[in-house]
Amino acid sequence: MIRFKSKHLYQIPAFTVLLACTLFSCKQSPPPASSGSQPEDTASTYVPSFNADSAYDYIAKQVAFGPRVPGTKANLACAVYLETTLRSHMPDVMVQKAVVRAYDNTLLNIRNIIGMFHPERSDRILLCAHWDTRHIADHDPDPDMRKNPILGANDGGSGTGVLLEIARQLALDDPGIGVDIVLFDAEDYGQPEDALPQKEDTWCLGSQYWSKNPHKPGYKARFGILLDMVGAKNATFPKEEYSVYYAPGIVSMVWETASRLGYGAFFPDRLGGAVTDDHYYVNTILRIPTINIIHQDMSGAKPFFEHWHTVKDNMESIDPLTLEAVGNTVLMVLHQQKKKTL
Ligand SMILES: [Zn+2]
Secondary structure, three states: OOOOOOOOOOOOHHHHHHHHHHHHOOOOOOOOOOOOOOOOOOOOOOOOOOOHHHHHHHHHHHHOOOOOOOOHHHHHHHHHHHHHHHHOOEEEEEEEEEEEOOOOEEEEEEEEEEEOOOOOOOEEEEEEEEEOOOOOOOOOOHHHHHOOOOOOHHHHHHHHHHHHHHHHHHHOOOOOOEEEEEEOOOOOOOOOOOOOOOOOOOOOHHHHHHHHHHOOOOOOEEEEEEEOOOOEOOOOOEEEEHHHHOOOHHHHHHHHHHHHHOOOOOOOOOOOOOOOHHHHHHHHOOOOOEEEEEOOOOOOOOOOOOOOOOOOOOHHHHHHHHHHHHHHHHHHHHHHHHHHHH
């Protein structure tokens, strides 16, 4: 039985639901993607050495700015920190600035921060995460807290922290392919789920803008991986449903890689809900097959991790073991791509 739960509103079209139901109720293996699948023995000599303490520190540094709500001083200061840190690992970094309109008509100055590892290489992989944090803790159990912005250690900080550490690792051990790290702003400024009337496409404003206006005209990547809420203790990343629909072969490859590395408990071979997240727009606008590694609660008690969109999404939410599982898996995936290009 497929559960539909969403970080944001369920926007999965009916035909998508039907297709996904068919795939999974029959227990069929998803068909291989046109690219990305790898024989088991590739990159067999590579041992990923993602440093979880370093990633943890990158998250703590972001959280120390306070809530990074688009348009605030903390957001601006953190953007400078992210740009500087990325640039310390790869020389080609750019900041894409834009003004977008939020669901409440607020005009937001946003910054997508883009690091290009070996931009001259035509064969590229996209890695992305959002770095902003939600302006309201609208899922806090305490009603008095719900108007406060969140610190977003896990929701915003963790994916970005993992990608900063991956950037550091790329500089130490070149996987032999091009990699773009795109940090999206304004993912989390969406309309509350219970507000009426519901408007379309109010979440993921940074990735919507980038997908319509990529940093390079005609930008292409072989596939993409989005990280969101990848830091909680004992996190579980079931196979998110849009990912399975748009990039089934990439999902298989990534989950198999995680299992081979001993991270099967984090990456269960189960279907999760469909989440309207940045990868949805990268898939539907830019047509780059992109998956989402996102924490969904396997018990169904909550949609995501325990402190999602609450004021308790702080550093206590972050466990280095989870960061390491995700970071090593993504690094291994990158290094597995190298031999495909020979
Ligand atoms: Zn969020």
